[in-house]
Amino acid sequence: PGGNWLTGRRYIMGNADVNLALCAPTEAMGENVFFKNATHDELIYVHDGEGRLETVLGTVEFVKGDYVHIPRTLTHRWVFTGDVQPRLLVIEAPTEFRPPKRYRNQFGQLLEHSPYCERDFRPPTELHTIDQKGEFVVKIKKHGKLHPFVYRYHPFDVVGWDGYMYPYAISIHDFEPITGRIHQPPPVHQMFEAHNFVVCSFVPRLFDYHPDSIPAPYNHSNIDSDEVLYYAEGDFMSRKGIARGSFTLHPGGIPHGPHPGTTEASIGAKETHELAVMVDTFRPLKLTKDALRIEDEDYQLSWQPERHNHPMPDAAPVPPDIAGDGAVPDASPADAAR
Template sequence: MTNWIRLPNSEGQCVARSDGQGDQKTYQREVGRAGFAGPSAQIYHRHPPAGWATFEGPLRPRAFSLGKLSPGPACPLQARRVLHNDHMEVRYWKTESKMHALARNADGDTLIFVHNGSGVLFCDYGHLPYCDGDYILLPRGTAWRIEPSELSEFMMIEATASAFKLPDASQGGPSAINPMLFTLPRIDDAFIAQQDDAFWEIHIKRRGQVSTLTYPFNPLDAIGWEGDLCVVKLNWRDLAKHRSDGQRTPPAASCTFVTDTFAISTFIPKVGEGESGIMRVPFYHSNEDADEFIFYHRGEFFSRGEIKAGMATFHPSGFPHGPHPSAYQTKMVKAPVETEEVAIMIDSRAFLTVDESIPDGAEWKAYVKTWEKAQETL
């Protein structure tokens, strides 16, 4: 455990008054270490911390419309890469075609998030239906394929040379994930029916390169298994069922999966948290030890008026970020406190690199300027 230097203190006016009442209108920014699990401070500013006039250089915030990416390829291991570093990669895959070969990732665990569509997944452990909003965790080395019943879109997150685990109480607080929420594959009639003696390929990714093994039978030929290692599925709606209306949920309580170098959080609808006209948490923040990538799945994203479902934002560490000023006033202070958004956030302690092969049409180049434009409305 890091022996942080902690000196609890306060100085000056320390009350956030975003409604303009009190001595002076202020904007609260939280500065935190270790993903806000370490020491933190709240700084009260006279101006919006994200109220820059210009922003130049490679550190800039970026936004992508991943839904605009073209479908394919046939092999999900070669799907379009969005972000990466030595410990993780994020790919986006769209398909409506049945996989005629199996996939196996030897580089690390794969966590699939189903953005759109439905169908079935077959893997070493059996048969598993999927629908939008599902997380499917494929342990490293698992062979799998899908048969979509409609166009399906997946965000695939690889824990390179690592594994996905559940947050402990110190990371997830009282809302840490209950393993009983997971669904497991079944060796049922549908799984047995897909077993045959045709020639099947398995595409295996190792160190970023794909090799092919060919079998004179379907390798998904299990008739049973036992143990405590398995593919598991979790839907964000199952998380929502275990949240009480009015329950306060600090950001750390949204943590869903963790690895040695990054964490994945699920932001789900919240009702009755706080009072209208009072900020519930300090949305302006500086997470100094993590790059932040957010994928927007469903609903109205109250801190980003122009962001729609299927888009993603990337905010590298090193500068404060938060809501656009217009959203801050109309949706986060004056509006009722209910939220409808569903979003997936990756906080990576290792710096992330955007894959520059993303087509220009899928990136919102003017995203960084939306804060500049919004200052005119203040």
């Protein structure tokens, strides 16, 4: 935790299509200080905290569990209320966030099989027109730099607006899960799509209900995507040692799946109460120095059965040219971390 809504952001990973950051601000921004992202839409998952998003188009109230979407170029500021330390997942994209195409008809309306509906989106409710003269700083983010613009009049000096580009909030709890008799593929969790990546919501739901089903997901390698999971609430059934607020990255092509013992333990389970946000990117992600500083270096070894007191029948011997600690010879720090 530290800093304000802008200075407190810690970028963890990203590529040309998306940037992911964590933010736990402890300071308020100045009363006459505002922000505008000139190049990226922002989708913020509110893990903890509550308050209001004040914009030139009106106010959007938000609470824990909300996604808050802010279109690029929109002047705004965040105001946190209450006593809970805010904790936020920030997703930035140079393209728009939108409901997946398969949930919409040719006119853009959400179809009946969509896991949420138009009523779940909460647009600005009140337009506060502020006719005030003074010094008002709008920090404009452009190509990774903040450019301060000083205005003579309050930026919320607006009496009305019309159009389709406006901020909104929608709760992760409004996402109705899609379940089945056998294991459902990850796209059933999809909540938003953007250029070259998707955002998914894992929410409380029934497990597979075929008599012979095994609720734990199968081991797999992603062919076309890097897989990022932000663990919000509950116990993630296929993982051990994952805490609230954990962040995992499984690069495309690297096998992964349930930890040893969790597949057997899942048999007979009826439901889960987990909450998590998943971002799948269709181009490789690159880590930041901040990510390397908080990396759990043992995570890559957490699938070793002996770490879970799990038997290893017919275990293949480890080739002699592979280091016992999982390190890759001559790899860069970023490659080794990933």
